[in-house]
Amino acid sequence: MKIIIDTDPGQDDALTILLALASPEIELLGVTTVAGNVSVEQTTENALKTLDLAGRTDIPVHAGADRPLLRPAVNATHVHGRTGFEGVDLPPPSRAANPGHAVDFIIRTVMENPPGSITLCTIGPLTNIALALAREPALRERIGQIVMMGCAFSEVGNITPTGEFNVYVDPHAAEMVFASGIRLVVFPLDVTHQLHTSAARLARIEQIPNRIGPVVAAWLRFEKRFEATKYGTDGGPLHDPNTVIWLLRPDLYHGREVNVEIETGSPLTMGMSVVDWWGISRKPKNALFMRDVDVEGVYDLIVDRLSRL
Numbered sequence: 082m083k084i085i086i087d088t089d090p091g092q093d094d095a096l097t098i099l100l101a102l103a104s105p106e107i108e109l110l111g112v113t114t115v116a117g118n119v120s121v122e123q124t125t126e127n128a129l130k131t132l133d134l135a136g137r138t139d140i141p142v143h144a145g146a147d148r149p150l151l152r153p154a155v156n157a158t159h160v161h162g163r164t165g166f167e168g169v170d171l172p173p174p175s176r177a178a179n180p181g182h183a184v185d186f187i188i189r190t191v192m193e194n195p196p197g198s199i200t201l202c203t204i205g206p207l208t209n210i211a212l213a214l215a216r217e218p219a220l221r222e223r224i225g226q227i228v229m230m231g232c233a234f235s236e237v238g239n240i241t242p243t244g245e246f247n248v249y250v251d252p253h254a255a256e257m258v259f260a261s262g263i264r265l266v267v268f269p270l271d272v273t274h275q276l277h278t279s280a281a282r283l284a285r286i287e288q289i290p291n292r293i294g295p296v297v298a299a300w301l302r303f304e305k306r307f308e309a310t311k312y313g314t315d316g317g318p319l320h321d322p323n324t325v326i327w328l329l330r331p332d333l334y335h336g337r338e339v340n341v342e343i344e345t346g347s348p349l350t351m352g353m354s355v356v357d358w359w360g361i362s363r364k365p366k367n368a369l370f371m372r373d374v375d376v377e378g379v380y381d382l383i384v385d386r387l388s389r390l
């Protein structure tokens with residue numbers, strides 16, 4: 082299957098890219114970057130470094146939006162460190178990003194391929210996707226599906242009491258995506274908070290006999306330092322990789338078709354994902370919203386795939 086990853090690396094974003102590269106079922110057409118965890122200059126550099134690490138300098142990288150549509154930028158350096166990649170020092174990228182804006186790359190790639198054949202895998206704020214939908218309305222019919230890390234239901238928020246980071250940073254963009262009518266598959270905090278990066282799981286990743294395993298383990302160990310303390314769990318959450326893992330093994334997840342809308346008016350609950358789990362509003366269902374995950378199955382798959390790189 083053909084995918085584009087829209088991302089703000091971030092350690093867990095980088096693992097997502099590596100899992101796609103390790104999977105013959107997936108053809109990664111390109112990586113598009115957005116401001117989120119860190120600035121777009123830094124997320125672009127990090128995407129290039131990740132592809133260098135895997136020896137895949139053939140994959141195009143296009144830099145995208147440097148700020149949310151309407152609101153001031155918010156970052157997550159408190160989780161990911163100043164560079165977004167703290168925990169490991171990688172060499173500077175071997176190349177610059179490809180010329181041309183991420184939004185143009187997304188539009189061109191989707192429009193050049195058969196309708197419904199491209200999956201967008203979004204693991205950062207949704208600014209690039211909203212801009213692309215505004216520029217080319219035909220994308221609504223042409224994009225096969227958007228598989229997204231974002232939102233929260235019972236886990237509620239991680240950047241504000243009611244806001245999950247990717248949605249909170251650009252709630253207006255998220256609102257446009259949830260109103261687009263495109264098939265959406267959503268991996269919220271409800272799933273990611275179950276996947277604790279415990280010491281035993283990180284040790285399994287670290288022991289993978291190639292140079293990727295120790296790097297991924299060190300990245301996740303850095304994230305864990307902040308997140309595990311916050312939640313009092315044995316390890317931090319594992320967010321973005323669920324998108325690519327679901328493409329490979331949908332049987333590891335369970336969710337429900339629901340209506341999701343994004344709060345953009347209230348200063349108190351800005352960026353809240355309002356999930357109609359019980360179908361109370363009778364509004365049309367616009368997302369497959371995941372809540373359950375086979376935790377050991379996910380870690381087994383990560384170890385198996387990274388071992389192939």
Ligand code: BDR
Pocket residue numbers: 091093094118157160204205230239245246247320321
């Ligand atoms: C999301 O926020 C970022 O910090 C992570 O990379 C993930 O995409 C989790 O809320």
Ligand code: CA
Pocket residue numbers: 088089090091093094118204205321
């Ligand atoms: Ca991310």
